[in-house]
Amino acid sequence: MTLAPLPRVLIEPLVRAALLEDLGCAGDLTTDMIVPLGHQARTALVARENGVIAGLDLAKLAFELIDPLIVVQVECADGAITAPGKAIARVSGPARGILTAERTALNFLGHLSGIASATASIVAAVHGTRAKIVCTRKTTPGLRAVEKYAVRAGGGGNHRFGLDDAILIKDNHVAIAGGVAQALRRARAAAGHLVKIEVEVDNLDQLKEALGEGADAVLLDNMDLEMLARAVAIVDGRATTEASGQVTPNSAPAIAATGVDLISIGWLTHSAPVLDIGLDFEA
Amino acid sequence: MTLAPLPRVLIEPLVRAALLEDLGCAGDLTTDMIVPLGHQARTALVARENGVIAGLDLAKLAFELIDPLIVVQVECADGAITAPGKAIARVSGPARGILTAERTALNFLGHLSGIASATASIVAAVHGTRAKIVCTRKTTPGLRAVEKYAVRAGGGGNHRFGLDDAILIKDNHVAIAGGVAQALRRARAAAGHLVKIEVEVDNLDQLKEALGEGADAVLLDNMDLEMLARAVAIVDGRATTEASGQVTPNSAPAIAATGVDLISIGWLTHSAPVLDIGLDFEA
Amino acid sequence: MTLAPLPRVLIEPLVRAALLEDLGCAGDLTTDMIVPLGHQARTALVARENGVIAGLDLAKLAFELIDPLIVVQVECADGAITAPGKAIARVSGPARGILTAERTALNFLGHLSGIASATASIVAAVHGTRAKIVCTRKTTPGLRAVEKYAVRAGGGGNHRFGLDDAILIKDNHVAIAGGVAQALRRARAAAGHLVKIEVEVDNLDQLKEALGEGADAVLLDNMDLEMLARAVAIVDGRATTEASGQVTPNSAPAIAATGVDLISIGWLTHSAPVLDIGLDFEA
Amino acid sequence: MTLAPLPRVLIEPLVRAALLEDLGCAGDLTTDMIVPLGHQARTALVARENGVIAGLDLAKLAFELIDPLIVVQVECADGAITAPGKAIARVSGPARGILTAERTALNFLGHLSGIASATASIVAAVHGTRAKIVCTRKTTPGLRAVEKYAVRAGGGGNHRFGLDDAILIKDNHVAIAGGVAQALRRARAAAGHLVKIEVEVDNLDQLKEALGEGADAVLLDNMDLEMLARAVAIVDGRATTEASGQVTPNSAPAIAATGVDLISIGWLTHSAPVLDIGLDFEA
């Protein structure tokens, strides 16, 4: 599947809020004082490092909402690989608006491209294994939809979008229910027909209990590589296997080599560094 | 000055939006299916690594907005140093609400504590120099107020809050105006009496031009250490000196040693990794 | 599972919006002119017909947001069966506020109880079969979360909450993909591990194609009873079977008797009549 | 008067909210996985039963807000009579956007056309009498403006829009005031010059009291046909007469035959079933 863009109705409120946050009560004092009203500029969004782009629609919208006379011509699509000096988009028109929207556009583009790039590098690191890299609900408050999109742009997959679209039984749920089997039975009795059930297991006994109750997926949390491999063998295709727990770019390949189906990584959305992108004025 | 808390009226909309983003249309399916309605729990927010805390009010509010019967007893204040295993707050009451709000609370607390911790580590690294560490407008869209607060919690300072509360003349403004002096004169003619003017300079000639026009502050962008030191000597206290440009935790001490007044670091807010904090259920 | 209440943070915006819609620019002219400011009243929300209650938290909130001095004492819980003359809740306090909030409280309570009652009556009608009654995305704009909750209160289940929490391949998708198998393969390749895939089939050939591709569920759309029964026999437990298409309270029992797992009914949320509930002043 | 369209500024927030409710965090998973990005479609909104159309502007906006490349060509106007198989509008353009917006568009169109159709059928049933059919404040929370519009589209009239645009003295007001006359006097003393006063009366004594105080309108609540006819005779044109109380499509003609000016029916907005309309793809 090619990457599906998010509808404008979904991203526009985020861009409007970000612009208002930056404009404050009086707008761009500096630019309004220094740049003549009619001054035209030709600029480009240019990558300063290697990575994968995500967030072009948000950046474009930031410029257009500040001044509809600004023309943004994208030079690549979300999901594209970029490199230092490569133009991502051309931005032309009234210089005032371009300068006023610049930071908001770059804040979105850098943040989301950072997530896409981090995802892509881990996806590449586990290439050749069956492991799919997925993100978690450890997202930046307010930005979940676009951060999960950025993970997709980087070639990763999404885990749950929220508390309401799947059942993920965590260790504390298990403890309160009095065991993996009890928790699974309660969930099975109540779950809708389109909702899958995943359960976190901390050891192989719990894993067998989960399989016995027909869990759709098992979250193998904080297991070492040896135990992960044994878990995969035990499951033997009867459920989706997911490894999680402090996964980093460095530890991912070895985890993938154990044969798990999924590796979920909170780091992708809560700690991936920004991709350095700048706005260059052309001569 | 001790750290001033942000008024609830300012943070409440952020917490409400984050909760709604996670609850979706049906709330916490898993918890509602597995945890009995009246089940009580005693839990603690516990650090998993060294760092500085920020965002306790937001985390507290996440729990209280989900269920006012949840009692959050903070064990430290924003700005406090924490360590692995240290309890940051006790969270007691209905187990359902605690589990439902957990991720939102942790997403705020981890993100903001990550920024505070990153700030604190750089502040410590430049200890003994005159350099103050400040953040920039390179913040996560929608979270500027709380991210700038987190920088303060980590002992750093804030640069501009938005485009409207100070004048910062960047290289592109200078280019359009036709020089540093012209840009400064336009700004001086239009600026309000409580607004300071800072100008970015890329070399020592521009620096002298800026001083000649009485700039309040000079942004020494992307200068090497030797040029920074010469710039500080030239300024000689006539303006505030700010170093910027790809500053990292590693490069900060040497930059500080040049005698600059400020080091501004976008990394603090756009790329600081999350501080690992978890919610532990007590026996 | 007992019915889980929706968090206040989710329903409060709906109640506030509904009150503002009714208050307009000047509030309750009639009550303010006629009822003395301090006048106290004891009232009750009373059912005028048989049914099942849903929406008590919203009704309660309507009174409390208008005047925190109003005390609402519920006499039953959502999901409870009611009858003509039965008190659902006691509402006491300042008469002005009670009268001002009355219509908003009743509009929520009547609408949601209407849905719960309709659901309950169909659930009862198919009692003894394996069929579960579920709602659809044919909800009233803006009220999906609470309408789906009302279906649960009536003993029904929920289908998808939105476009993003499950994959439901409809006839038009099939047509564009070029067949049931092609559509299923595209979905399987792209779907997350916690997302199930359901496909609409219009005849038994398509059904077999769907089973061959391992669909999790099949939507048997607009089939007559005989074809439904044959479809259930063909599926033989390999997928969840769902009957849909102009199902009414009258036709549901015969459909259930075919052995389908689910019957989805848009009528529950788009056309169920209000449950008649009134506010009675006590002597 | 021809039906006046509602300004876009009034309906746009409703359509945006409904779309966001359906899109959730990730948009239309199914369509994005199965339908190629550039695929074009020609479709039509087609009625499946007889009725009166209302809500075309909202349906149109749902498609256009998802993708401005979608072209919606209406084939009739709100208030038009439709029949099974009749095309209401042609919807052409990118197939993805059409499928994504389909449900939201139909939810508005079906709900509002249902109200218009119900209104029209009762209006027809009382044709030849002086009775005008009007709706009440028993509307679906959040949708009052468009539901009252749908009543107008069906040939009905609107009663109060909210608590602040007219004075309607109900039985509880009368009881607290100590009588119809006292209540009317208080209202008369305080009412603005453009605000009319209506009072609910339960018997003929109260009716005479209301007339004696110069009520502009009298609400004849839950009276049987004989008492209604006597009330109309007593009023003799000195006030507007309104019959209300559990009016159904069946009982309306006999009520109208008593000579009342108005029949108000909550059923129109709180219980009218949806009008069945579908989206058909053209070959």
Added chain:
Amino acid sequence: MTLAPLPRVLIEPLVRAALLEDLGCAGDLTTDMIVPLGHQARTALVARENGVIAGLDLAKLAFELIDPLIVVQVECADGAITAPGKAIARVSGPARGILTAERTALNFLGHLSGIASATASIVAAVHGTRAKIVCTRKTTPGLRAVEKYAVRAGGGGNHRFGLDDAILIKDNHVAIAGGVAQALRRARAAAGHLVKIEVEVDNLDQLKEALGEGADAVLLDNMDLEMLARAVAIVDGRATTEASGQVTPNSAPAIAATGVDLISIGWLTHSAPVLDIGLDFEA
């Protein structure tokens, strides 16, 4: 009728928005730097001039939303007459919060008390005549509900609240319709039973035309005193008479003396000066 307070649900959004507008991104820098966190203060809102108070609930809410520990004890009610040095309310508690909320509280209180005071002075000036002083739709954008409330606090009445709660036929409507009679007939045919119809007339011929069509009220626009008196004589009680058009406090008494029922004054809401009220710290 005593003045009815506006429900909190209606004023709270205004107060929250005003506080956020003033707090910006970082809150009250000055107070946070200078006033110790626990510092307590006893202060009073004190009038600096004669006038009538309106807006106490909004001022109170501004303090309480900033810090729920602040206690506001009102010393009078909206509609009360005040004088220089008179305490309107005591405000005690954390000094920081009091100083932070001060300006927002005073902006509401001064603005609304200014409107109430202006209204009261004109109401007093026409005392003894039959003329009632009413405001118009010439209100400050976003504040109509509270400004109309302030007019009521000053003893005035309200004209229309918006475009949708009464029919007011202006000169341009008359021109387009082709005459007063035609306009009135169109309105009469379409108006709801609780909606009154007023028409603007510029001369006595139009007035007679309006009376002939049974207008409920006539707006005598920009007539001189002699013509006003003749108009009142012609109307002779058959309709409500309203004088309007650049009415000022000075011209109102003579206009009232002509016998008109109403004098509508845009000046009350668009140009009344603020009432000077300050916050005094007590020793």
Added chain:
Amino acid sequence: MTLAPLPRVLIEPLVRAALLEDLGCAGDLTTDMIVPLGHQARTALVARENGVIAGLDLAKLAFELIDPLIVVQVECADGAITAPGKAIARVSGPARGILTAERTALNFLGHLSGIASATASIVAAVHGTRAKIVCTRKTTPGLRAVEKYAVRAGGGGNHRFGLDDAILIKDNHVAIAGGVAQALRRARAAAGHLVKIEVEVDNLDQLKEALGEGADAVLLDNMDLEMLARAVAIVDGRATTEASGQVTPNSAPAIAATGVDLISIGWLTHSAPVLDIGLDFEA
């Protein structure tokens, strides 16, 4: 500097809210009943008195948001001087929309032009002195950004935009801190490098204390002319001098003659009367 327009993203929410406030639940009843749907009109916004225009973008947007077919052709720019009878803008297109948007457009235009006109008249009155006229935070809740813009349109300057963009130490801060010097020291220790510090002084001793601590600006509050002149002499250019306290148009020139740098006037934004502007239909 020429006046910089406010970005549409900043003013659009204000205009949308104002339109919704006026449209209520049903829109413009009168116009919809009387003006035929296709009727076209040519109108002009015309000044009825001398003044300075501000708010054209908001007025234009009010018409365009009601009906995009309305064409608004401005005849002057914000900041332009106008006179009785002068056309400010031509407004052509569907008559219904023009009449519906008229009041909202005029409410913005009249209010903001009133502020600009008041500002301009005081600016003219102090012409030839060094005094700059600035506004304060005494603005109408919700409208600060546009009111401060209107002051700029009238040739004035802006003081702080909110509590967070500068430090202004008031008398109560001084009292709590225990003196001007202590307050300034606390602020200096905590202030960011781009934030200036101003302190209110009530007498010359405090003034000297402020200068000794290096205050950037001194607010000379409620001083008589003689003391103001002495204060200016004492300051002797070492700080910005600002006079404030019940300044009126009449008292401003004498205050300016004392040599102060700034005169701040709350009256500009809280009490300036509206500029009378009307909408005239052309033959």
